[in-house]
Amino acid sequence: MKNTSRRHFLSKLGIRTGVGLGLGSLLAKSAHATHTDTHFEETTKHKLVYQCNKADHDYIDHILFSCGEMLRKYGDDIELVVAAFGPGVNLLVKQPRRSIFPKHSKQVQSLITYGVRFQACGNTMKTMHWTEEDLVDGVHVVPIGVDGIMKLQEQGFSYIAI
Secondary structure, eight states: OOTTSHHHHHHHHTOOTTTTTTHHHHHTTOOOOOOTTTOTTOOOSEEEEEEEOOOOHHHHHHHHHHHHHHHHHHGGGEEEEEEEOGGGGGGGBSSOSSOOOHHHHHHHHHHHHTTOEEEEEHHHHHHTTOOGGGBOTTOEEESSHHHHHHHHHHTTOEEEEO
């Protein structure tokens, strides 16, 4: 693990934005980051892309919990992407049209801080008349959500559908 990473830096500063949600304690032992856009020269052994295509509370809870657990276990040696399309994009907008628990919105922000990449499907956003301004800070738009997942798989990411 490299000590110059973003998660390591944040942990040294004592920044744990997920505290109170359980995420801070999950990440406390291993606060490190690798990110597909910010660390081109770094490689990681493990790469996962999670599909998020539902606005169901239990479903979202499982995805976010799994991300936190993988970060805790692998630290700098994992890249995580959550690819949202269809109703799952509600998790990534400031004013969702479906019920999203506030704790889930906070967990997304915390995971972004720790280097997890969240992708929103551009097609879904067009259908819902959302723009990039409607997204929470740090979320990236891909033109077609499923195409984004395919491209990540071509880069060696394992596909996780919970």
